[in-house]
Amino acid sequence: MYNIQELLPDQRIVAAQRHRRVLYYVALAAIWTFNLYFVVRLVLCFSAADQNWRIWVTLLVEAILADVSRRDQRLTVSAGQASRSPPRKRLRLHGTSDLPQVDVLVPCCGEPVDVILDTVRAACAMDYPTSQFRVLVMDDGGSSALEAAIAALRLDMSHLFYHTRGKQSGKVFAKAGNLNYALFSLQEKVRPEFCVIFDADSIPMPDFLRATLPHLLRNPETALLTTRQYFYNLPAGDPLSQSRLHFYSCENAELDRCGLARDAGSGAVFRRQAIIDAGGYPTYSFSEDWQLSLVLQGLDQRTIQIQEPLQYGLVPTSLDGHIAQRNRWHIGHSQQLGVLFPPVNRTLPRPLQWTIAWNGFSILAGVSGCLVAFGTVPLLLVSGQLIPDAAPLLAKIQFVLAVLHVAGTWAYGLLQSAHTGFESAPFSRLENTWLAGAHLHAILRFHLLSSRPKGSFVTGSSANSWNRTATPSFLQKFHHNLWHNGIAYSIILLLATLGSMLLAIRAAIATPDSDRLLRLLTSVAWPPMLHICYLSLLSYWAPVSYLLNPPRYRERKDGLTWSRSGVAIPIAEVQQAVMLGGNPPVGFYRRCVVVTLVLGGLLAGGMSL
Incomplete structure (x- = not known):
């Protein structure tokens, strides 16, 4: 019925196909290696002659941090091999007659009028018959200036309201x-x-509708399509991971292969009737887009994602805005537990209630777990031997499994990076883990003290309340970020981890020659613990780096160019930056060699005991 054509695959699809089979089998091997390792560790902990808190807390920390990679590994295995779950194709809808009717909804609440108008003009100018779509600006800010501006645009855009x-x-x-x-x-x-x-x-590209609608028209069982969000004011290097590379290119890409992609807000396209049948957007959580995905999936509807760069938005331009944005998301996840209680539980099937509640609980548990685990590492390292004594053969088996477990984790992390065209770094799921304390504080503050999250509902890129009256100096920003935004805690934990590692090495050196290697390999050089130390340093260095070298955000106007008709689109430099090169970053192969040498040296040391 519709003229839908398939375009040549872009680099994202090529990269995904190239490493898919190996990634799948490495993920499977890593999961089973950890399962075997954990069972052996558990048995040896139970049978240890010297029962103490260190061995059990160490095992708990290992389990918590191993889950960081296991979540991605399980997703990869669930999604299957490339032959069973090929990446989504690039499609285009052609023609001008008999096309489906579309409403473009632009909700807003207090954002700057010029920002909204750039989005509205781009939405109205999309390549689609104007008789077949409307653009509805829905202003919860009640702005008379915005209303007047829209009225002026309607003189040339009759499909705008x-x-x-x-x-x-x-x-x-x-x-x-x-x-x-x-x-x-x-x-x-x-x-x-x-x-x-x-x-x-979020400014849509001209071909947004023609690139998204074909996926829904070809698949009647699909209720919602979410598009990856790109940004035109990202700072060089994206030090705060504001582009959410891991979510879009790793996590949601795997969920997409299963028809279970999560909507992350802007750029979503859905069948109106499917949303009406589901009761509309869920109102029990601030993360209404995420919750809608879960509700649709619970009602046996498919939700998918496409990776094409079809929209460009703004990221918060300060640490305050970034934290406020992330806090709101996590408050939304905490509200998912409310589906088990009235009045929400009267509208959803009971199994779906438990699924939604468990999803929210698992996200919060992951945040809390990382905070506790990383905070416990320095205490463990200075406390002494972390691994219980065992018979020589069992000790060697345990050590070999420990090395294999860490090797599998690294192999999967490195392959996952290659699988995404080196767009995502290994262990990027840990992005913004250092904000766990801020998230938990915001959640407690919301539920116990206030019915609103700290920070407004306005777009995260808007000015923050603490610096609206004047431009703060470098020292004012430094002090504010250090104490108000929690970077001081990151510095303390970073130094504590480094210091405890040095003290553990010193304690091992101070032991008699015959026990020196054993003490080292059962404390700081225990393979999983060494890996955890690396993850901790990696996580808590990010905010310190931000403090020492604050990123420079591109001015909004500098990231856009305007057509003769006044429609804003991202400049060529921005559009080129989001295209994958597929080449390993500097130091990637060096990291592979270092990890191999370190694990090989640990294995040789363990077998010599």
């Missing part, structure tokens, strides 16, 4: 309520087949 529920400022279910207002009120007479959501600061 302005609506408002009045000034809400986060009330009446915030963004979810705003979207439901469109679905159940504004579309009462004109009911489109599909809807698109754009954040107020």
